[in-house]
Amino acid sequence: MLWVEKYRPKDISEVVADKETIARVMEWAKKWQKGTWKPLLLAGPPGVGKTSLALALANTMKWEVVEMNASDQRNWEIIDRIVGEGAFNETISDEGEFLSSSAGRLKLIILDEVDNIHKKEDVGGESALIRIIKRRPRQPIILTANDPYELSQELRSLCEFIEFRRVSKTQIVKVLQKICIKEGIECEKEVLEKIAENAGGDLRAAINDLQAIAEGKKKVTLEDFVVGKRTQEIDIFKLLQKIFKTNFSAYMDAMSLDEAPEDLIQWIEENLPLEYEGKNLVRGYVALSRADIFLGRVRKRQAYRLWKYATYLMTDGVQKMREEKRTGFTHYKRPQTWQFLFQTKKKREIRERILKKIATYSHLSTTKAKNEMMPVIRFLLQNLEVEKSAKIAAFYEFSKEDLEFLVGEKSKEIAEFIEAKKLHRVDETWITDLAIKEEEEEIERKEEKTLETPKEEKKGKEDEQVKKRRKRKERDDTGKSLTLEDFIS
Structure with missing residues (x-):
């Protein structure tokens, strides 16, 4: 069993979130106990506990749950069928039939990843949801979204909105320690800190990483973590x-x-x-x-x-x-x-060539070029207008084959623009040399005006100027690290 499911919070008091968030959610739930209220929109990056909080709340309030997850269809008919009927009927059976609830309990309708329902394959899904909410449902509804601003302003305005922050490193370590205790695993704290740091605020990813290196072991050391992370060719x-x-x-x-x-x-x-x-x-x-x-x-x-x-x-x-x-x-x-083997070998060669160019011209290691710069460059090439994409491609000296690997069909348009405008990477070292020469001439002119200066003081100033010029030259020779401004200005 996956540990993220095994150790999912059963009660809202177990949820990893700040006190203010928990208090607001409980206040929202109590309003539903007294009568009807707005749906609740929980927003935040993946792995911060949005769905876990919703399920834990249902357990705490003794509510039944109707859940539509990311693998469900999201067109207007499905939204109307599941969410619509569920919101205005008493309860739902395991077979999906709506029944009367003998206990009279509320049921919580959870609709995950609502920022996906308005895509092309989800025709009318958001409109159906808005219609349902405007009818004032008799059952509580929680919507979750990674990016709430992918939703229409109208839908957001109809909901009570709570935004989740990324889980802190300290909070992640505490959760991992509890899991280790329950699994009977002795794990060095430094290992848990490394896992938490790598997760970047994503608790679900941290739990998955812990299970990957610790499951089936009685003791986990830093060496296990390093071996688990070491890059190697696996057949x-x-x-x-x-x-x-x-x-x-x-x-x-x-x-x-x-x-x-x-x-x-x-x-x-x-x-x-x-x-x-x-x-x-x-x-x-x-x-x-x-x-x-x-x-x-x-x-x-x-x-x-x-x-x-x-x-x-x-x-x-x-x-x-x-x-x-x-x-x-x-x-x-x-x-x-x-033909997997042939194509992957070819793709690997192209990728390595691209990474080498990015690393060289961005003054980064190949690892940083792969993990940090390549995704950004690919995104910019795909989403910027052709002129700006072409400038980026020319800066890195990407070939037509490189561009096809990075952006597919758009590569032809970019390559044609580069060829038509005769774009190419400019060697700018002469600019630095010219600036140094001009600076040296300026220093000489100043020296001529200060002939009265004592020899010892003059020599000290000359030595200081020489050192400054040398440091400036060394700094310029190392190149300039790129930022997003270099790409889009």
């Missing part, structure tokens, strides 16, 4: 064996694999039917489908931090869907959709 077939035939976490191995999650999921999908059958196969595909949802969000929003969720679901998530591990040899197949 794809060995990774598949670990997922399908062992109970050991394959998440860290997958993160170390020199392939994109979009490629890895195709390998797992191709070979899943060879290892799973019946109920296990269905559950395995459910885990894969959820991983694919996260990959879709990465593509739509350039939210590359969601890659780790997708990777976890397609590896450890799939692994935990089976009831027992299989033995014996299985001949794993390459994905039939495309």
Whole structure:
């Protein structure tokens, strides 16, 4: 079982959030106990506990729960069917039929990721939701969103709004310590601090990382953490064996694999039917489908931090869907959709070439170029107007092949603009040399005016000027670190 589910808060007092947030949510719930009120909109980045708080609140208030998660359809008919009927009827059965509630309890309707319902495939979903809210539902509704400003102003104005902050490092460490105690694991505090730091305020990611390196162990040291994080080439077939035939976490191995999650999921999908059958196969595909949802969000929003969720679901998530591990040899197949080995080798070569250019011209290490700059550059190339995208491409000397790797179809338009305007990277070292020469001439002119200055004082000033010029030259030679202003100005 995934620890994020196993240790999800059962009561609102267990939720990791500031006191003001908890107090506002409880005040909202009490208003519903007295009569009807506005829906509640919980907003904040992934992994900060929005859905966990909603479910914990339902337990605390003894409310039933109707939940639509990210894998549900979001068109107006589904919204009307589930949310609409649920909001104006008494209760709902496990089969999805609306019944009268003998206990007379309220039920909480949770609609996750509402910032997704207005996309093209969700035609009319937001409009349906607005119509339902305007009818003054008799049941409490909680909406969650990563980015509330993707929603219309009208929908936001109809809700009570609470924004979540990222979970602090100290709070994450405390949660991880409690999990270790319950799992009977002795874990060095420095390891937990490293995990919390890497999570960047995402509690769910931190719990996943802890499970990946600690599950099945009695003691976890800093060495385990370092080994788990160390980048290494992992054979794809060995990774598949670990997922399908062992109970050991394959998440860290997958993160170390020199392939994109979009490629890895195709390998797992191709070979899943060879290892799973019946109920296990269905559950395995459910885990894969959820991983694919996260990959879709990465593509739509350039939210590359969601890659780790997708990777976890397609590896450890799939692994935990089976009831027992299989033995014996299985001949794993390459994905039939495309010639995997050839294309990934080619893509890897292009990616390495791009990273080298970014690292060189941005004065960064290759690792920083990969983790920090490349996602930003890709986003800008995709979203800026062609002229600005072309300037960025020219600055980094991206070839047509590089651009196709980064932005796909838009690459042709950018390449044509570069060629038409004859854009190219300019060597600006002559500007620095000219500035130094002009400065030296200015110093000489000043020296001529101060001939009366004592020799010792004059020599000291000359030495100081020489040192300044040398330091300035050294600084200029190191180049200039880029910021977003360099790209969009």
